Amino acid sequence: AVQVGALAKHYDVYIPDLLYFGGSTSPSTDRSPGFQAECLAAALGKLGVDECTVVGFSYGGMVAFKMAESRPDLVRSLVVSGSVVAMTDSISDATLERIGVRSSAELLLPESVKGLKALLSIAAHRRLWFPERLHRDFLEVMFTNRKERAELLEGLVVSNKDATVPVLPQKILLLWGHNDNIFNIELAKTMKEQLGEKTMLQSIDKAGHLVHLERPCVYNQHLMEFLAYATAEASKESAN
Template identity: 50%
Template sequence: MVAFKMAEMWPHLVEAVVVSGSILTMTESINEAELNRMGFKSSSELLLPTSVHGLKMLLKVATHKKLWFPDRLHKDYLKKIHLLWGENDQIFTMEIAQEMKEKLGDKATYEGIKKAGHLVHLERPCVYNRCLKRFLASVYADDAHRN
């Protein structure tokens, strides 16, 4: 949808657009009809599952082939979510990241990466990987303390 908007706003800068898995614009009627067709009441129910069943449903509607993962993996995914965000992201601002964290509640943590925009993993790969490794280590350390 970002590419469509750019082409509309600056047609002289956009030579061609390849579309994959997107629509021109997301209207409320399209959104509601599609969510109903898939069996979801809201976008957040689809995109932010709170149960293993919800996560399995998301994967079911998002893929053509059935992907099998053990329930343990689904439970781990739902247990803790870490938001790694570029502090200079102009597409999804830090405010949006904070709102997501609030919606996700206690299972979510947030970390901003300085001098990085939306593609933080490309702009600051070493910092991103360091933050990711620290988060993953903390998850496994928490599991070890519980066992």
């Protein structure tokens, strides 16, 4: 909500619920980020959106990378936080071992208030306190479609031998919590080098995986600066 208020003053903002994260479902059995990206691009097309900047966090960042790869005509620039281009075997195994859980579902699909608190303690740099009632409400509202979401997590992981870093033409900002315990800053630095010279990395101190919630004002400042820069560069390119 903090990002929406800041952005809507200057931009047309579209906030999609990805499949199985809201009321949207599909008869398809495809649970890949690529399919999510395909559906999102189709929805934007129906709304008459010809070009856009995609901002993605965590799972949404993986979908954003897929959108940028498959639809460079639609995605003008890209902002990603706490995510990876592809969740390889090695990244998945190393992340789970570092956090100390057996599977992504165990961490990301909590079934109890205790599990939710454990997720928040890992995802945030500083302790986030909520009344017990809010924890229960959050569980009820945010963790629906458990079977399908577990399948989405399974559909994320690709083998190291099949993983490639795409050549993306877009200007990209990796906007990171410096203390991200899930996808750490070293992973972001490696990804920046792999993605090339059009990619910038900006880290935010005293913030973890939930950087946009922990340091919203700083996050918004960097986001707005990048959007202004990307818009100005696009105007220059179209003029030439």
